[in-house]
Amino acid sequence: MNPLSPDELGRLFDSLLKPTALIELAMLGGCLAAAWLVVRLLRGALPRPASVWFGKGVVDGVLFPVFALVFAVAGRALLVGHLPIAVFKLVMPVLASLLAIRLTVRVLRVAFPESQVMRIVERSVSWVAWIGVVLWITGVLPLVMDQLDDIQWKIGSTRISVRNIVEGTITAIVVLVIALWVSAALEAQLLKGATDNLSIRKMAANALRALLLFLGLMFALSAAGIDLTALGVLGGALGVGIGFGLQKLAANYVSGFVILAERSVRIGDMVKVDGFEGRITDINTRYTVIRALNGRESIVPNEMLITSRVENSSLADPQVALSTVVQVAYGTRLETLMPRIAQTVAAVPRVLADPAPGVQLSAFAADGLELTVAFWIADSHLGTGNVRSDVNLALLRLFEAEAVEIPFPQRVVRQLAG
Numbered sequence: 191m192n193p194l195s196p197d198e199l200g201r202l203f204d205s206l207l208k209p210t211a212l213i214e215l216a217m218l219g220g221c222l223a224a225a226w227l228v229v230r231l232l233r234g235a236l237p238r239p240a241s242v243w244f245g246k247g248v249v250d251g252v253l254f255p256v257f258a259l260v261f262a263v264a265g266r267a268l269l270v271g272h273l274p275i276a277v278f279k280l281v282m283p284v285l286a287s288l289l290a291i292r293l294t295v296r297v298l299r300v301a302f303p304e305s306q307v308m309r310i311v312e313r314s315v316s317w318v319a320w321i322g323v324v325l326w327i328t329g330v331l332p333l334v335m336d337q338l339d340d341i342q343w344k345i346g347s348t349r350i351s352v353r354n355i356v357e358g359t360i361t362a363i364v365v366l367v368i369a370l371w372v373s374a375a376l377e378a379q380l381l382k383g384a385t386d387n388l389s390i391r392k393m394a395a396n397a398l399r400a401l402l403l404f405l406g407l408m409f410a411l412s413a414a415g416i417d418l419t420a421l422g423v424l425g426g427a428l429g430v431g432i433g434f435g436l437q438k439l440a441a442n443y444v445s446g447f448v449i450l451a452e453r454s455v456r457i458g459d460m461v462k463v464d465g466f467e468g469r470i471t472d473i474n475t476r477y478t479v480i481r482a483l484n485g486r487e488s489i490v491p492n493e494m495l496i497t498s499r500v501e502n503s504s505l506a507d508p509q510v511a512l513s514t515v516v517q518v519a520y521g522t523r524l525e526t527l528m529p530r531i532a533q534t535v536a537a538v539p540r541v542l543a544d545p546a547p548g549v550q551l552s553a554f555a556a557d558g559l560e561l562t563v564a565f566w567i568a569d570s571h572l573g574t575g576n577v578r579s580d581v582n583l584a585l586l587r588l589f590e591a592e593a594v595e596i597p598f599p600q601r602v603v604r605q606l607a608g
């Protein structure tokens with residue numbers, strides 16, 4: 191698939207006006223229909239989650255342009271020698287560009303599903319790809335690349351041109367996209383079905399992604415003709431930068447791997463850090479996400495989880511003790527009431543039967559006898575205020591049924607005769 195010269199471009203447009211172009215269009219339609227049918231059969235009739243291969247539908251994944259390109263190559267081979275090829279000369283680079291765009295966009299969406307920057311990168315890749323196709327078909331691209339090759343400068347003993355930078359950038363994008371794709375697929379396999387070892391698998395997935403991206407970057411630089419030995423000076427300068435300006439950033443990354451390796455905090459734990467309490471929803475290499483029961487999320491640098499005090503209510507045991515305080519009037523028969531209170535609280539959903547709820551006479555208050563009711567739950571991530579409210583409502587119904595008086599402040603005023 192070579193670029194066209196001006197004379198060839200003119201002959202191409204003349205061929206597009208001939209009746210034989212209709213035969214090529216019919217062949218192209220058959221190739222696209224065959225590609226759609228193959229992808230539809232591979233996908234199956236039942237819906238499945240969006241993936242890099244299939245996307246959300248049949249034609250918006252990577253497989254459709256792959257099969258379309260393969261069938262187009264086969265269709266073009268069948269027509270060579272029988273008809274002047276015109277339509278397929280335009281279609282082949284378009285399908286190749288569509289494949290590159292689909293691969294890049296799908297992989298970036300899987301690797302960075304919530305990133306707004308990736309949306310800009312996707313549009314940029316699309317624009318560059320389609321502009322490249324137009325320049326390639328018109329034969330302008332080789333001329334532009336030759337001109338860019340003439341713009342050179344020397345860095346040490348290495349000569350670098352603008353063409354090297356452009357080709358290196360394209361190669362780096364392709365290699366990094368493939369590395370992201372492979373790492374995302376491996377991460378999904380590592381995290382599939384994970385329960386108690388989720389943190390270890392997350393650490394392995396992060397380390398694997400970092401390794402693949404590093405190897406991909408080194409390969410891209412080598413493919414661009416950049417001498418990797420020249421990066422030794424850059425590596426030394428980077429080490430000095432990490433020692434001074436990037437010290438906190440490096441500490442957070444190291445702390446992230448330490449946390450995942452030690453499992454001092456794990457995904458799903460209920461923790462309290464710097465006055466913020468919630469459930470750990472994600473542990474990244476640089477920060478940890480903690481989600482409070484009211485929906486607010488806190489992004490905590492990993493270094494803080496290593497160097498500061500962290501309260502983990504579910505490290506060794508997910509069970510959490512809660513309590514509520516009630517008052518009953520003086521004269522109430524506590525020997526009969528206290529066992530009934532324990533039975534009533536034990537019947538509340540989410541309250542554990544073992545350890546069993548307990549009731550204690552905690553104080554002789556000014557207005558009544560103060561009882562402290564203690565109970566245990568094992569799902570504090572679902573909230574504590576709601577289960578405490580359920581316990582209080584159950585106690586209120588018990589007191590109403592047993593005619594137990596709940597005291598309220600009373601004051602006696604005496605008036606002395608003057």
